[in-house]
Amino acid sequence: MAGHWLMKSEPAEASIDDLARAPAQTLGWTGVRNYQARNFMRDAMQPGDDVLFYHSSCAEPGIAGLARIAGRAAPDATQFDPASPYHDPRSPADKPRWLQIDVKLVRKTRLLSLREMRAAPALATMRVLQPGNRLSITPVSDAEWNAVLALLGPGA
DNA sequence: GCCAACGTTGGC
């Protein structure tokens, strides 16, 4: 069975609508600058894995759509771009420190708000809901994935 | 290896 993940994005930077408008409805997930999240991309994420696309740091945080991992982890070019806010001068060119992975839209859903997620007992175990969690990529269990789909409702 | 200082995240 494919793995499941929740990936956070600030909609001001990359929203579910940006993903829908992207060529092949696919975006490279760049800008991850946390080792744990990078290691998920490098070691655990597989093409075909399911993704909950989560909007963070915005007026209505929550799950905004479903997506899928569309490739393998590869060096994130923004780390070598001095003009990028994600530039990392300490990353060796011959041994890139940061990775990205392609994410392809499955479909936009209704917004499953953070408030609604917190209110759902079936989602209480979700990593993203744990106090103090800041990871931008977190694993999602089969049960959590199914519970999210059930909450999204028919047609989701 | 410790740990204080600092920067970032992200909901509110």
Next chain:
DNA sequence: GCCAACGTTGGC
């Protein structure tokens, strides 16, 4: 804008 939680840095 606030602030708590967390990760990273760097001096020692």
